[in-house]
Amino acid sequence: MASLSVAAIVVSHAQADLLARSLEAISQQNHPIQQVVVVETAGDQTSIDLALSYGFSVIEPGPLRLGAAIQAGINSLSDTPGWIWVLHEDAIPEPDALKYLSQAAEISPSVAIIGPKLLELDNSIQIQQLGLTITPTGRPFLLVQREYDQGQHDRAGDTMAVSTAGMLVSLGVWQQLGGLDDTTPVLAQDLEFCAKARVAGYRVIVEANARVHHAGLSMQGKRPRSWLSGSFSQGISRAHLHFATLYLPTFLVFAIYLTLPLMVLLSIPGNLLQKRPARSVAQFSGWIWAWFSVPTRLAARKRFRSLGSLKPLKALIATRSQRSKRRRGKYEVEPEASPESLRPGIFRSNSAWFVLLPLIASIQLFPTGAITVNGILPLGANLEKLLPFVASNSIPVLDSISLPTDPFNWWLLLAALLSPAEPSLGFAALVFAALSMAFFGAWQLGKLFISKPWVITLVALGYSLSPQLLTLKSNLAVVELLAASTIPWTLFFLIRALGAFNSARAWRWAGLLGLALALIAAASPIAFALLGVTVLVAAVSKPKRGLILLWSYLPALAVLYPLGRFALEAQNWSVLTQSSAIALSPTEPFGLVNLVVLGVLVLLSLPTWFVSDAKVNFGLFGFAIAALSLSVIQPISSSAPLTIAAALALLILAGLANESVRKRTISSLIGITVTAGVLYSGFTFGFVNQVYPEFKSSRVMPALVVAASEQDSNLRTLVIEVGEPLTATYVWGSGQKLEMSSALLESYPAKSDIQIALAEIAANLVAGNQDKLVPLLSETRVDFVLLATPNPEVEVGISSLDILQPAGATDYGVLWRVESENQSAVPAIKNDPIRPWQFGVVAAFALLALPTRASILGRRRKTGGAK
């Protein structure tokens, strides 16, 4: 029987379309409603007219918050009802909703608040909410979420709280509790109100038979940001902190407030691993908000606790099993059925065996020591020695020169992480594996476009054994080789990020993309420019994932930051292209080999315009043309990676064209011809005229110097090379290593006051003049003298000096130890305060890239909706 007097308060905020559906649903309720009041807080005339058309009361109280808006609605009621039914304009109740809610209220007199079963508006079989509670730390917790409604929860039951959307509340209790507190974060208002009712001795229940379809605009971030005072994550974070303040014991509350910064910091890795980086931002803003609103929170706590004991709440807090069930539920999605996921992978198709070909082509590079050819120096003795020179803004030349170390040092760091005890070996292994990396990358990329494994394999082999890539390998142009081997992976990550079906997956691919872009930037900034533009175009073309994609620039920008800062200071932007002292100098982009290879690929790929998707054609041809144009225009660094990138795009297009050839004979003929071409290229460019890597130990100075530098890290050696002119090199510690070099040193030669003293020391050494040497040596620190070029005349001259103690002939030259006490202070390297942030950014992306439950579970999902 409909004995309950109910008035409905509909809070609307300029969502006329939804309001129309809501009002229509209200008008069709089976339970009589004493009065319906629409509270339009945005003053939207369409909404007002709509409400009036239904004959409902309308008020325009102005931009009030939810609590005040409902209260305004209550105040405007002509008769005082026993109950009020609170609705939002995005809540569309089923015709029986109010009837079931009323029945529940009539059955249990102790019940003061009743909530309906909230269902997704767009997917009416999925439950959106069925009661609210909190975790033990006070975080809002939905008891049921994203479950299909199979009647499994259709029992009226007690809960800590219900949403205000569709909430039926006793007007007396509402007035007793003072309604919703608008000083409370929006997402905690319903929770706090219901918890207050509980503490005051009332019951709060969910009536599952009452069904309300709810768009959940707030939760989906479709409300204006001012509604939640930020994003949904920020709203949740604030709600969490607020409710923790209300609920937790005093000492814990103070402890939490004091340790908030630490907790925010410590939670960053976890958030990254869960692929929810936005949560860290929300937590950070929550911390700031909490600290600046402590009095308000404490006042709310006082009001809350004055209502009674909190004991009734404890039984209603989310249990461990409820929490773990919900965590599991997050990753339960349907299998993916996208075209590329149905294609056999590189291992399933046995194509992985073809990696042996690039490996064979690289056999001469099998790592047995440090590569020491083409100016490549060994790397630091271990990770600890190498690390200080990554992203450093000064190099150990003379008394430390303010020049950024090479961005390529990030590759060296990767090598050191692969082999911490022998980074040189790790670097040699990277170089050895470069062609194989290129093969796998090209295969994965090819699979996104081409369906036949043998064609994909040909594309991957065509790339990894292309004359351009093999020439880099054979000439040991390691910087460009590594850049080129990373390009297919970068494009692969980009496309996967673009097509990811959820944000966790997108963040994971964006993490990988960010790292790949950083590696490209570290080896070839000009190739990074090309790929950066590609990422931008991709982001614009798919705005849904675009914002996430744009974050992937961060690691590359962190890698290039020292160069960028230097370029700004020196007003010389060309330095931004100088990645390494061992990088190739500019080459002719349209040499004969490039012309032949690119010409053939263009001919093979042009038919794709008639057989493939236009988007793919525009994308890949556009990428190839952009790469070639950039390779021609820029005269500063090697264009090899750009030319190879263009070849990659054309190869994939050629693969697409070949795949579409219907006649098996022609297709096979093309395949055989391409195979022959690849094998010819592999032999001609992979084996003929190879530069031998000259593997050596990673020691670059005599053992005595290295041992002494272990004892005294400030040790300095003066290395003299006899020639015209005489060369004196002031070497730090255990010697000049690759990570200590800077490509900028050529453009900005080192200048220091110490040079004069060192020149005089060198001149007096070769002249065998000891008188001037002693004061000079005390001016600047020289612990050892090494005559690197054999010259008996000079050797005899140096040997005649009493101040030098002969330390024998070594593989590196003749060595003497300086016997004087060097008192001069050695300047320390000062690092940029931004440096830790550079590492932080890269580490954050490494965490994002790590495959975790968030990105692996739910990997497969049906596209185009469930079937």
Added chain:
Amino acid sequence: MKIPGRILGVVLTLAGLAGAWFLQGVSFEVAQSPKPESISVSTTAKPLQLYCQGPLAELGGKDGTDLGSMALVGKADVRYRLGAGSLVSEPESRVTEGVAIAMASREQTTATLVAVQSQLIQRPRMAGLAATNCGQPQAEGWLLNGMAGSGFESILHVANPNAVEVQIELVFHLATSSNSHLVTLAPFESQQLSLASFVEAEPSFAIHFQSSGQKVSVALQNRSSAGLSATGVELKGPTAKASKTLAIPGFEILADGLAKPSLRIFNPGPAAANALVTFLGSGTNSDVVEIEVPATGFAEVSPELQVGDYLVLVESDAELMAELYNPYVGKNFDFGWLTPAEAFTGELTVVMPSFAAKIAIANPSTAELTVVLTLDAGSQAIRVPARSQLQVPVIGKSLSLESQGEYFVNLILTDPKGYAVITPRENQNLGSNIQVLVR
């Protein structure tokens, strides 16, 4: 997409590729990197020290029958010229043993100190003129003009002009093998070493010496005989450093029809090298010989040349050393070894022994060269055409040469009883204007 759209795609693609091709003409200016500058440093050089080996050594006594006997015979004339500076030690003009001349000076050149020694000897077993430059002691060096076998005898003069003991490692490079020998010299000690036991009667051999400590003075004495007749003697210091281009000025055919000159080329490197030898005749024909010089081995060139004087140029793709054997017939027989000359620019001072002398000035470059020759009698500008040499008779105690260009010089001494060629060397210790590039 419809066919026209696809055709448009093809056209756009080709246009894009053509555009990339045409972009080749566009280029940005890139600032050139500055070259690192060296710093010029001057310091006090060590006192300039020259060493004259002293008289020739005779093995086996006057008759050659005194086994184990090795004695210095006669006296050597030492002539020197002093420039500005303070003389540390001054020698006598005729010496019976090796002697050092030292001078402290800031600016060191041949104008500061230069010396030569000569000895005309006429003994039953040894006759001829031996004259050589008194050079600076060296830490290491090569002697190429070893002569062994029938009718030849080589004696090595080694001296330690320092106050500390030194050890010298001698390595004898023979045609097919090499062997080494260590010599220890007490302070200021000198030794003469018969090489017969080390060189296995090889007609050609090279000696490399290297001191373990202080610099030493080394010279090679060669004697030839025919039957019981002495046919020449010679004393020569270390040869010029290995180079890809060598110039030997002052070569004359002096024993036409009786004995043949011979150019000895040595390749100290680990790989065989090709040498192009050019005998540039002055007023006569020239000759060019191409020869391969094996790694750590010798090649001999015996040119068939007409009587006349020649500038000998040796050019190669590797660094080589060379010495030219030149027999002489006057009243007596004699011979001389011509050493590649050092390239000089600026001023050079040469001291002349008291024999008839000619200065051979060579200009192997492709441009004419003017050299100012100053003698006691006065100065004279001499124009040396490109790729040629001039021989100018000189009289006096010393001469000086000066030129803006690069020139090569040998001093030719002739006497009815003998023949010798002195190759001047720069006398300098490192000290002034040392260019140092500091990194």
